Amino acid sequence: MxxxxxxxxxxxxxxxxxxxxxxxxxxxxxxxxxxxxxxxxxxxxxxxxxxxxxxxxxxxxxxxxxxxxxxxxxxxxxxxxxxxxxxxxxxxxxxxxRQRVVLEGFSSQDLSQSRTAIAELLRGERLVPPPPPPPAVFTTAEVRRVKPEIVTADRKWDRLSPDLQQRVLAIYRVMRDQYGIEMVLVEGYRSPERQAELMRGGRATNAGAWSSCHQYGLALDSAPMRRGKLQWDMGDAWTRRAYFLYGELAVQAGLVWGGNWRSLKDYVHVEMGEECTRAKRARRRQDAPGR
Incomplete structure (x- = not known):
């Protein structure tokens, strides 16, 4: 249309x-x-x-x-x-x-194999979340300076949609086994109170309470880890390739990647777009006057 x-x-x-x-x-x-x-x-x-x-x-x-x-x-x-x-x-x-990602260092054959691997993982066994890294990974001086919001973030997999869990775990598996890149969950569920606080502080979001897919367990943020440290610098070639690969695989798994957004690029973010839209509509109907 x-x-x-x-x-x-x-x-x-x-x-x-x-x-x-x-x-x-x-x-x-x-x-x-x-x-x-x-x-x-x-x-x-x-x-x-x-x-x-x-x-x-x-x-x-x-x-x-x-x-x-x-x-x-x-x-x-x-x-x-x-x-x-x-x-x-x-x-x-x-x-x-628009939304074309050039993945330097990854061939079309590699990405085709990745798509097949993700499809097989989603059809096969139920994937289990990997053991979390040591808590100190999320509280380093660099994290407090660059991403202070993740210090107190919720990283419980069981508070996320089971479907989202399986899709992201399949991405993690392919990135680790095929490309040697270890991905880490840095934030999953986010309460409406925390969402409003982050927005007021101008940190990591421009969406208010109940306007983010995090509130419905339908979004999460991930980061690649190298030599025991989370990586954020998109100016670094390795980090940039890792995030763009993460985004490409997320799209292959049927997810929305924040790196494809036109306004605020959010390279760590993936979400279940259609499901989140339905959840937001249901919330608006619930909050409508007269109900």
Whole structure:
């Protein structure tokens, strides 16, 4: 439906631009439409014989307008070509490049194997959360400086949706076994009170209470760990590859990755988009006046 509206809007812009650039063609079209309407009225009043004559006249008018339009297009073909390019190129570039992740260091064959591995894990055994790292990992001086909000974050897997658990654990398994990257859960469930507090403090979110998927157990944040330390620096090549791989695998597992958001990029975040939308709607109906 969105593509249809974009196409209609683009066609309308092209038609308007054509009329503005070639007013003589617009006048011919207007005159042709006027003649067509008048002939339609005449045909209705005069009967069958005049109908045939009117159709013949309309055909000649159409041919005349078409010839005039082709002539105008031929005379102004350079200007028209530039105008069409200016209209077409930007939206085509946006559609071609949006949410496209370039995974340096990972081949298409690797990613294809990852997709197969994730599918098999989701169909097979029930995956069990890995043992958590030592608590000190989440309270280092660097964490307190860069990500202070995770010091007191909830990291209990059993407070998350079972479906989300299995999808993320499959991602963790593939990243560890196939790429040697260890992922760690840094925050799962988030109470509405904590959500509001984080928003007021301008930390990690711009969503208020009950506006985040964390409140419904349908979102979690993860980080790669290297040499016993959580990694956040997207300027580091290894860390950037790890997060973008995490995002690619999340999409393969049917999740929404925060790194694909256009406004606030949240590389640690994944969520179950459709399920979360339904949960938010149910919450709004619950809170609606009169219930």
């Amino acid at each position: 969105i593509v249809l509206w974009l196409a209609l809007g683009f066609a309308a812009v092209c038609a308007l631009l054509w009329l503005l650039m070639f007013p003589e063609s617009g006048e011919r079209v207007a005159a042709w439409m006027g003649r067509l309407l008048r002939r339609g009225g005449d045909r209705a009043r005069r009967g069958g014989r005049r109908v045939a004559g009117g159709v013949g006249g309309t055909g000649r008018s159409v041919r005349a307008v078409g010839a005039g339009a082709l002539g105008a297009l031929s005379r102004h073909r350079l200007v028209l070509g530039v105008a069409i390019a200016l209209l077409c190129v930007p939206p085509l570039l946006i559609l071609a490049l």
